[in-house]
Amino acid sequence: MEVKFDYKSPRAAKSRLGRHISGLNEWLLILVAVLLLVAGACLVLVAVPTGWLLMSLAAWPFMAVQWYRGELRDVPAEQSENQVDAVLESSVLARLPKQPSPVDIARAVMQSRHGLFFAVRFGITPNFLEQISSPEQSDATPVWQTAMVLRDKDSDELTAGMLVYALVKQFPEHDALLAHNHLELTDIKNGIDWQNHLAALVRTHSRKLRTGGIGRDWSFGYTPLLTRFGQNISQQLAGGGLLNVDLDSHTEALDQLIDTFSNDGRQNAVLVGTMGVGKTTIVHAFAERLLDASSKLPGNLKFRQVIMLDSASLISAAPGRGELEELIMRIFGEAYAAKNIILCLDDAQLFFEEGVGSVDLGNVLVPIIEAGRLRLILTMDEQRFLQIGQRNAPLVNALNRINIQPASKEDTIRVMQDQLLHTEFRRKVTYTYQSLSEAYRLSERYIHDLAMPGRALKLLESAASYSENGLVTMNSVQNAIEQTMGVKVANASEGDEREKLLNLEALIHERMINQTRAVGVVSDALRRARAGVRNQDRPIGTFLFLGPTGVGKTELAKALADVYFGGEDRIIRLDMNEYVRSEDVSRLIADGADDPASLTAQAMKQPFSVVLLDEIEKAHPSVLTTLLQMLDEGILRDVKNREVSFRDAIVIATSNAGANRIREYIERGYQLEQFEEKFVDELINSNEFRPEFLNRFDEIVVFRPLEKPELLQVVDLMIAGVNKTLALQKITVEVESGAKELLVEKGYDPRLGARPMRRVIQRVVENNVAKAILAGVAQAGSTITISASQVEEAMSKAEQVSAIEKESGYDSSDAAKR
């Protein structure tokens, strides 16, 4: 297609003239007209005939202002297929030189109001656009051609947004450049639609509503009770309409509502859908449509008023037995007699079940609903609707059900684009386009109690508190979710965090001895996650730690939670020996309201954490099957069928299955790497784990038993722990090297690993310190040294006690276990 640009065309000249008049000059013209009028009138008053001329001359500046406002300010586009000056947005056309190059076009676009929209909302700044545009005049033709293709019809305007798209597209490396701003070319196209839609909204809402006038309700009855116990949403809307989009799903529901109420059948409808799906918004949109004199509706629906009953004020006004039923009957009678009322019971379950703030009026309401003469809209959560249906089948049968589905991504973004106008006005902020997509992505992942678009709107609203200089960006949305959910969603960028990630192994080894392979794989997984290179649809990492007791499997999970996730309380720990029956699956995925300790409830509360499944081999196969989806997709559905995300968690399962085999291999002189694979095969062959379960883990790490030199380091760590506890009293404990070796000797058990060591240290070190403090030997600032003889003495006493206990049939190790 050949396109032409004519600088001298009348439309281009008018646009330039309009630009000259705009702003100060417009006011100057008004001032001149007023001055001429006043001066002329004064002269006529003092009998000077020249006054007539002055007064009449005011007509010309007045005409100029009218012409400017009526045509020049925004010169209408003409019909043309290839003439740019005939269709180009006049604010851009006015700024173009005779033979514009792409740089000139970029400059003109960015000086126009619509160009600034892209600067603010998309971060495509004037500098950015000028830098990527060619200064050659000959390069302008492809820009015009690309932009002209975007127009819908011949008469449509060529907008600044279309030129932004064309200019960016002409740049050879536009994909990489846009990626820097988290954008794609299609996003700019979406921006053009958004801009057009906003312009249409402003046009619609600047039009005065025709709502029937002062005599509209004179043929209908008075409604004093409804005024007291309900909200007349039609009246509220008459003051100013909704900023709502015509979503396909909503339009369908609206048409169904209109169809239901304009036919002769039962005059009721129940909107069923998850919370946040937009049921109440549909009722508002319905009320707005009934109120609009220009809408095409059957006569028996036009100007009908929708009144939402307030259950709380009803219950508080009629506390006595039977009073509420009587009040409801009077209200319904009033609504029926008035003849222009459509009653709405929002969250209608409150009227059909006993509970705090709710009351079961089923017996009163069912006959009225079955009769179908009173116009009634109910909104209800799907789950509740099914529950009520089980208890009260006639009620459900008498209702016309309209299902409201959650909005798709495109629809949700459109709803956000409209609704953010309210928020922007109220919170004095501006949202970027990227913040909307990010709000959708993150809310889908982390907000579980609402459906789309409600959940994305909720996050978008809270992101306003994290705006930077009044601009709500992707970062603001990420900050909002990080602060409210305690997760880390942004890529690691701050110096501290980067440093921590790069030195994660060292940090973990400050409280863990050896097991370098296990520490390494976990650290790698975290680094991948925080650098943004991992699969977002899975947990950060899933690991199976195999090895004997007391080698540091659980300790590694704890160390990770402490070092990176912000504390040992960031661990969701499940002892799988409590899930040995198939019925235990329900406990695993229980609702947080019934069982706050269930896996799903804890993950919902704390998605950024370490999930530790201890002794996984003891869990029932059904429990393991349930966990497969969590390991695979990072998702688990709870009993309420809500998706709970584990995509920000590290899942660690531990098992000491085959511990004896590991010891055997080590004793025979094998290194871990030499038998690891064979060992896992043995576990599968011996039916301890199913292959499909093991396959779900990113890594299976075998822990080897600790050796003596490592155990000495464990002693040091434990002594450091004791010193940490004593730091408040300013007392330090030191253990002589001979004593340490003795502690290792006494505390090491090949079956239990380093676990008995803690008990030995408790007996020897902590007991000695306690005695020294109580005897007044140790005071603030002093150091207590534990010698080998003290260890010997403490251990011999312990052995004597143990011998006596054995004789009397009491085993202290059993007590410790208990």
Added chain:
Amino acid sequence: MSMVIVWALSWWYGAGWKSVLLGLKERLALSYDYFSIGLLASTLFAPFRQISAGRVQGPIGIQIRAAVDKLISRIIGAIVRLILIFVGAVWLFVQSLIGVLVLVAWAFLPILPVIGFIVMLSGWVPTWR
């Protein structure tokens, strides 16, 4: 410059004049809606505010009384509605008159300075005695 005058005048007597006419039409439609003229005319004899409306069952005496009450409600309704229709009609008339005057004045505005010049030359000024 001459082209600018031609463009200005062609807008003034074309799209400009039309927009004044459309503005008048919109204002009239808003006033028509504000006074609910169409609605009131179509429900002229409906019981006012549904007072005494609805069916009454019972002995003939009660039914006759209910019918009389309903008739009174209808009569009151018709009177009140007629009053508002009349006020609305007067307002619409005034608005139309002003609108027509504006439309006519619009046609003469470009030549107003010429008229002013002629009046100036005639030397006429109002006297206040």
